[in-house]
Amino acid sequence: MPDITSLDNHCDDMVGHNAILGHPLGVKPSGNALFARKNLRVTIGSFNLLPDELILILLEFLEGRSLLHIGQTCKAFYAFTRAEDLWKSLFIGSPPASFTWKGTWRSTYLNLPPLKTAILDCSTLYSDALHRPFYCAHISLGPYITNIPSRNEIARLPNLSPEEFQEKWFNTPFILTEPVKEWSAYKNWTVESLLSEYAETIFRAEAVDWPFKTYVEYMKNNSDESPLYLFDRAFVSKMGLKIGRPDEEPDATYWPPPCFGDDLFSVLGNDRPDRQWLIIGPERSGSSFHKDPNATSAWNAVVRGSKYWIMFPSSSKLPPPPGVYVSEDQSEVTSPLSIAEWLLGFHSEARRTPGCIEGICQEGEILHVPSGWWHLVVNIEPAIAITQNFIPRAHLSAALDFLGNKPDQVSGFRKDVHNPYERFVNNMREEHPDLLEQACEELKKKTEGKKRKWDEIIHGKTEQEGAGGSSEAGGFSFGFGDDGSDVEVP
Structure with missing residues (x-):
């Protein structure tokens, strides 16, 4: 220099x-x-x-x-x-x-x-x-994280069983208040305790790779509008951590709550995409609106501090969140404002938007992000968190659809992992053939549904009416009914 x-x-x-x-x-x-x-x-x-x-x-x-x-x-x-x-x-x-x-x-x-x-x-x-x-860089977060309308509040539960998650909660954000409190990470981790052990360990913080002691200096003394967010995907190996249920791994630092069930990406073994991250940041640091990669779901556990979340479901019938712009094929997402600017300019509108839900994930709690949901998250205070992406059984068809039909948007795989969609399908066929068959059937029905919708728009009639059928609609019809379908018109 x-x-x-x-x-x-x-x-x-x-x-x-x-x-x-x-x-x-x-x-x-x-x-x-x-x-x-x-x-x-x-x-x-x-x-x-x-x-x-x-x-x-x-x-x-x-x-x-x-x-x-x-x-x-x-x-x-x-x-x-x-x-x-x-x-x-x-x-x-x-x-x-x-x-x-x-x-x-x-x-x-x-x-x-x-x-x-x-x-x-x-x-x-x-x-x-x-x-x-x-x-x-200096606005108070208080007005934006308080007085959440009751209709917007993220559900809070002590815990869930795998069966309850699979039957009711797989597509709904929620906060669990108890599982994280069993973790060794929750009991022992603070910024100071991590600093004493990993001061010289290099972690990724957005565009920089710094020793942890340098990031802590930055974390405690900066006035950035958008503070750097430590977001490291290799922390488990860097820190020499063990992960697993205590009955399987007595010295485990943390483990996914059982309610989230099997992560179907695990069939890829070491060829799976990035899945787990350590997240550390000061007050005001966070992530602007995005969806999680590869149509995965995620959980985000707060070990220290607290985080404010605001979330929206993804649907072809609904626009993206206020202030967010998406290309026609959804490959490009633009949120040109910092988190603080978005709060200043769009938070009030967002809070009134149908589908908006909000909540604060406190220390020792864990939040579920369903596949496809938009979310913005900001640290209310200095925070340490662990997050992990996964494919639950209920969202296997969404992951297959994404991997197969949006290969240019697939991310997180090593460069030497070619055609991840084909590998995933082949491995699923070997290990979970019934689940794969069920998911493929779901995709087939969605595809047929899209074709029917397209036929209704162009011809003003359904396939069942046939070429000789009568229809008073005629011409174009943009009424999709109220069936709750989320399929997109091709």
């Missing part, structure tokens, strides 16, 4: 001046410019013709030294070049071999101690693009 700290030292004489309340440089939302007598933005010359968002995009093409030089030209550009996302991208694009986290991406990239970071008065600069990330 280049030694460019000297380029920032010309502002050392500003250090120690009173900090501006609110944004650290005093930047205000753009609406304040309407009644302002002075606006620092005029000092950027011809760039004043460009919107703030475009200026930030242009600055993304520069390396660190150039950003510092531009920041020296005027206070306005200094504020623009202090945008944390610029320095985060530089750091991730060219990570140093060793570093010490210093509270911000800019200070860490430049290796600047906090007292060497200049604080300039930019209180007459008005920019939503600069102010909003700071605001979103």
Whole structure:
């Protein structure tokens, strides 16, 4: 990493001046410019013709030294070049071999101690693009996680039997309050206890691979709008953990609750896709709206802390959650806002949307995410969790449909595992032929149902009416009835 700290030292004489309340440089939302007598933005010359968002995009093409030089030209550009996302991208694009986290991406990239970071008065600069990330990084989560309407509340149960899950709960989110409390992980894990044992262990946190001690430093001292989320798929081997029921594995750290039954992906053995992750993060960290991969279901167990969940069923009759945009084939999902921005802009609408359910999974509890459900999750406080994806018997047909008909969206398999759909079907035929036959029959019925719906739309009649049958509908008919079918029209 280049030694460019000297380029920032010309502002050392500003250090120690009173900090501006609110944004650290005093930047205000753009609406304040309407009644302002002075606006620092005029000092950027011809760039004043460009919107703030475009200026930030242009600055993304520069390396660190150039950003510092531009920041020296005027206070306005200094504020623009202090945008944390610029320095985060530089750091991730060219990570140093060793570093010490210093509270911000800019200070860490430049290796600047906090007292060497200049604080300039930019209180007459008005920019939503600069102010909003700071605001979103500090909003209270309280208004969004409280007063959940009773109709939206996620069901809470002490425990479930495999039979109850299979008969009633396989397609419904719920929270179990008891199983996790038997785990060794629940009894013994804290951030401090993990730090004492795994300080030097490298874990994946989104786009970086850091020793756990470095991530904990970041976790305890950052002001990111979207904090890095430690989300590691290889934690079991890295930490040398044992998994299994206590009667089978006395030293087990955790085990899936029996109610979730067999994970049918296990027929692939070592060729199965990624399935289990350790999740650690500070308050406000989390995942924006998504569905779990390969049409799998999942459980998410909170070992420490607590998490807020908001979820929506997936259906061809229902749009995606507010603020989420999906391509026609559903291969591309765009949620352009941070979690905080989504809460600010769409939470009220989402809470009123049919199908919305919400809940808080507390320490020692476990939440079920059914196959195909949209979900957003955010840590209410620093949290440790374990999650695992699985294919229950009730969703085997969905997994077969996904693997067979959406091969470009299949994920999590090693590169040397070719044609995972064929492997899965062959292994299921050997180990669970009856389940495979039943799932294939379900898929066949769905396919036939789609064809019937298509025929109704195009011809205004069903197959049973035949070519000579009479129908008063005629032409196109977009009425699908109220049969509850979730099939999609091809």
